[in-house]
Amino acid sequence: MTPARADASRPTIAVFDSGVGGLTVLRAIVERVPNADYLYFGDTARLPYGSKSRETIARYAIGAAQFLQQKGATLLVIGCNTASAMALYDVKGAVDIPVIGVIEPGADRAAEISQSREAVVIGTEATVAAHAYQRALARRGFATHEKACPLFVPLVEEGWTDHAVTEQVARIYLAEALKASSVHIDVLVLGCTHYPLLKNMLRRVLPANIAIVDSAETTAEAVVEELASNSRERKQGGTLSASAKGGGIEGPSFHFYVTDSADKFRRMAPIFLGREVENVEHVDLGG
Ligand code: DGL
Numbered sequence: 001m002t003p004a005r006a007d008a009s010r011p012t013i014a015v016f017d018s019g020v021g022g023l024t025v026l027r028a029i030v031e032r033v034p035n036a037d038y039l040y041f042g043d044t045a046r047l048p049y050g051s052k053s054r055e056t057i058a059r060y061a062i063g064a065a066q067f068l069q070q071k072g073a074t075l076l077v078i079g080c081n082t083a084s085a086m087a088l089y090d091v092k093g094a095v096d097i098p099v100i101g102v103i104e105p106g107a108d109r110a111a112e113i114s115q116s117r118e119a120v121v122i123g124t125e126a127t128v129a130a131h132a133y134q135r136a137l138a139r140r141g142f143a144t145h146e147k148a149c150p151l152f153v154p155l156v157e158e159g160w161t162d163h164a165v166t167e168q169v170a171r172i173y174l175a176e177a178l179k180a181s182s183v184h185i186d187v188l189v190l191g192c193t194h195y196p197l198l199k200n201m202l203r204r205v206l207p208a209n210i211a212i213v214d215s216a217e218t219t220a221e222a223v224v225e226e227l228a229s230n231s232r233e234r235k236q237g238g239t240l241s242a243s244a245k246g247g248g249i250e251g252p253s254f255h256f257y258v259t260d261s262a263d264k265f266r267r268m269a270p271i272f273l274g275r276e277v278e279n280v281e282h283v284d285l286g287g
Pocket of ligand 1: 017022047049051080081083123124191233248
């Protein structure tokens, strides 16, 4: 479908993820775009996506995207790396609002900072198997080594972001990844919603010459760009709204939709979002 443009004056920004991890992406967006209404869909009954097939992930992602459009989203962010890698184009074809995935913004940032044009991407098994990061980076002249790190998601969900066990797991994964790739690697892309919470620990474990690309932050910057380009168009068309002129509601509003227990989501959300959550609604999309 041809997307309408996001309303930059007081956008309704929807973030979709397989569960709680996409709250790292939501958090990064809210830090940059505080004056917006936020919808978040966490498909907590059907996670993890990281070990599922492309067909299944595409079906789930399309259902969530259409649901969020019906709820009034003017811009959709696929915060889930696995869903972005597997189903971005399926989702774009199924809704008529702009859709931003996490892969391209992460690849853009890697291209900005890398000298050697050699990168390691870490993610779920499904993200690595899809090779979406590898293709996106190849278009920017990169040789990329991808490494699945399936233990990171449960460790982060356990709250063990700075735990000795997690650090030991990280040392093993990164040693394997670096051994299998080139000595010229100068970028590590965090290709999973949960990994931004491991950033400080990964920084300690990684050689100092390897920069970290946080796909939550780069995606949030892509959202800012989309809204800014929409705002420029609106100004040119002379259609500034009340809130774009300085009026209207200040600060973010949130509505969360989850497919499993709302209570469990409320308990886990602060680890990822950095704040308590209210307005959590259970939904059942079927299928
Ligand atoms: N949200 C997923 C991702 O970013 C990780 C969790 C899962 O496997 O569902 O890839």
